[in-house]
Amino acid sequence: FIRLSKRIGSGRVVWRFDPLVLTERITVDNLLERIRNIGDRIAPFTERMVFSFVDIEKYGKVRRNLARQGFSGAREFSDNEAAEFCNGLAGLNERWGLSLSACSERRDLSAYGIGRGQCISYDLIAKEFSNDPVLMEFLHPPGQQTLSITKDPLRRLKDPGQRSACRCIVSKDIGQYSTCPHLCAYCYANTSPAVVLRRFARHCADRDAGIVHDSIVG
Numbered sequence: 001f002i003r004l005s006k007r008i009g010s011g012r013v014v015w016r017f018d019p020l021v022l023t024e025r026i027t028v029d030n031l032l033e034r035i036r037n038i039g040d041r042i043a044p045f046t047e048r049m050v051f052s053f054v055d056i057e058k059y060g061k062v063r064r065n066l067a068r069q070g071f072s073g074a075r076e077f078s079d080n081e082a083a084e085f086c087n088g089l090a091g092l093n094e095r096w097g098l099s100l101s102a103c104s105e106r107r108d109l110s111a112y113g114i115g116r117g118q119c120i121s122y123d124l125i126a127k128e129f130s131n132d133p134v135l136m137e138f139l140h141p142p143g144q145q146t147l148s149i150t151k152d153p154l155r156r157l158k159d160p161g162q163r164s165a166c167r168c169i170v171s172k173d174i175g176q177y178s179t180c181p182h183l184c185a186y187c188y189a190n191t192s193p194a195v196v197l198r199r200f201a202r203h204c205a206d207r208d209a210g211i212v213h214d215s216i217v218g
Helices: 002-008 028-045 060-068 079-096 122-128 132-138 147-151 191-210
Strands: 016-020 046-051 099-102 115-116
Touching: 002 028, 002 122, 016 028, 028 079, 079 099, 079 115, 122 132
Parallel strands: 016 046, 046 099, 099 115
Antiparallel strands: none
């Protein structure tokens, strides 16, 4: 993270810590301590931190994978626990001075200095790539500079493939579902460990044989 930031600039590297999940052993204080340990090292090398609270009930495969791997005690945050966490994070950020935002979060966390998340942020893209004329024309198309669009470009640029609470602008995702061999139990992008490992093994065998596909599931 630090090496990349030094190479391309702190404004282009966003620290993402997610999902926040609670268990019998992982408490709000545990999570804040983990964030403090990371933040004290990397805060000088970024300008933004994005986090999200885990969604378990919304994703059937997440519930199944957690139960299958013995994490039946994993759970979402209550409103009081979310408030406790955000209050603690705001305290940590007093010395970091980062822009904080929560990904796809319906709670209003503005009282803690936390905005609604934009991982692919209109403001960030416009600031960091202002010298790209094609991109700037896409963000500010001629003839569409009405007051409403200028004030809220997300009305035109919101990514239609994301959740309703997501505030990312339209982008091209280079990842693929059911391909990550880290096998995090809470991950909604993997259908099952068996599918991932089967695809990864096939990919590695083809790679070693000199066969390169366009995608890991090809």
